[in-house]
Amino acid sequence: MRREGRGPAWVLMGLLPLLGLGVVLALIVLNGAGVSRSDVPPAEELTVQGVTMPTENEFVVEVRNGGPAPVTLSQVIVNDGIQNFEAEPSKTIPRLGTAKITIPYSWVQAEAYEIALVSNTGVTFDAEVEAAALTPGFSGETLFGYALIGFYVGIVPVALGLLWYPFLRRLGTAGMNAMLALTIGLLLFLVVDTLGEAVEVAGDLPEVLSGIALVILVTLMTVLALLSTDRLFRRLRGGAQSGGRLETSYRISFGIGLHNLGEGLAIGAAFALGESALGAFLVIGFTLHNITEGVGIAAPILKEKRPRLAHFVWLALLAGSPAILGTLLGGFAYSPLAATVFLAVGAGAILQVIYEVGKIVLKDSGPDEAPSLPAALSSPNLLGLTAGIAIMYATGLLV
């Protein structure tokens, strides 16, 4: 077949469909598509992103317009009373735009409020306050408070879990394999949990942002991207098959870190929105829940020569410190969109780690390091896997 040239004509050929598209769009814009219904008003859709109470005398409602047309607010009703309000930047919220609505109102501590935003066509959009409480403001103390929560639920449990390393090293081969299987169990729980949470947060997004699709696709792309970095690392190492199990530990650490970021976001946002009662109970729950994460990180390197102590510090920080970032972001700059993406990335990262650890289990359980599925499904391994899931489920009850 003759290979045709790539001259100006070729460029034109590439542009031809676009030109056609332009003409069609212009015709539709000018003449309509012949299917328009001018008698039906465009559906108005405002999504309430959150209600905060920066002072005892105001509600601040954040909304996003997920509908096809701009929405103009006319009035605001709080608990069946019309209240004056201010809208920033404007009472008219463009498509996909957001607005901050400040309503002066002397709310009562711990009581429930229903806020209705009334558009200029009379449509109402409801925002709920389950129990009114002051939203922590941005200050040195609150910053430290949130960071401390992140520290307690992230770094502390991971570091404590890693302390099991010397103990686990003396378990013997079958025991160590069972610990790897246990790690897979922990991670399976985490990935399902993270995905569940991502889907839940995605439900808060306006439909137009396709929250669920976003979760699935971001998760998938994260897995693919991390798998490709594996090849990238291999090239950097000069073709060596594996960067060693320490690298797997780092990957687990990274994946768990992303999960903890999501967890931190949820905790921070829950505190900021006043949805959770404040208490040490929460911190204890998460600490217990996350302590197993340290075990998971340590599992791949049980058979290796003990890495330098610094590695353990880095592993703990990599897995734990994102929780601090998460609580801060969730507390001060919560965005359902960002949270959805973070959680989906976390889920993808954990999925990739499951794949990595799965490979190790297959290899280590088989005779002469030959991957073997029947051998990998040995009783101790299955027990470990089940135990991993059960531990996470049980400690999950605490949070």
Next chain:
Amino acid sequence: MSETRKPSFSRRDFLRGAGALGASGALLGATMGQARGHEGRHGGHGDQHGMGGGRMSGGHSMGAGSGNTTEGNVDTSRFDPMKFLRDFDYGETRREGGRTLREWEITAEDVEIEVAPGLIYPAWAYNGQVPGPTLRATEGDRLRIAFKNNSSHPHTIHFHGFHPANMDGVFEVVGPGQEFVYEFDAEPAGMHLYHCHSSPLRKHIEKGLYGAFVIDPKEGRPAADEMVLVMNGFDTNFDAANEVYAINTAAFHYQKNPIEIKKGELIRAYVVNVLEFDFINSIHLHANFFDYYPTGTRNPRNGKIEPSEFTDTKMFAQGERGIMEFRYDFPGMFMFHAHVSEFAELGWMSFFDVKSST
């Protein structure tokens, strides 16, 4: 209408219960407590919006409390509740057959009305306004109302009072573009109403097809500053419940623009409740009592026009109406509002500004 959506973390919801068990929130409690103190120092943001009623006796746009009022102002060039308040339509008047004949032309129209600042409601209206014009006649007058339906739906005018069956505005449904002439005698004297009686009835009333219909007794009533108070409400999101309440359509309008009356002068208010969805409405006058004449009619026992009650609060069922007479002996700003607090806070809140006659 969008569902209520809020970030929620079901797994953490467990906490709310758990935390409430009283686990000591030492860590967070301390931190959050500090935040509270910090914010508390510059609290009082609401005061900028709220109006200290007592301190601002002459101020405009006074609120019932912190910010309980509408945002902005209605466009009074479309419909001015203040003008409507004292606007009585006596019709085209001439003598015919030895007595007074009053003629009106009333149309039904589909119009957009402003029920609160910026809040547009697709109404059905008599003569393009909600409430329709206040029709007024004297007992015994002949009334002729030429009704033209310019709306896209069939309508009628059903008058309360005495008239033949075919003048009742029920069976003679007037289709879009059609006309009908109602003709009957003005009886009995009192405060009545007229409204559309097409089916579905509730829809045709809630959309705005109603107005006050005043028949003066032959001997007249004492001279007074007279006004019409139509208690209405609007279901702006069509959920079979009113979003806003008002006197004469615009929520909080007479709060932002107090009704000026003269100290010591007799005030006669023709009050009617045309609310839909809610069974009752009420009116409460501050710092005063009023003589109440139910339906404004004669006492059936002695044929005299006399009050049934001297009170400051009166309850109205749907379609119930009456006449209130009172005087203010003190100058200043006085509230009157629905004593159904919910309605008051949703717009049925008004002020009298009593001026000393200097």
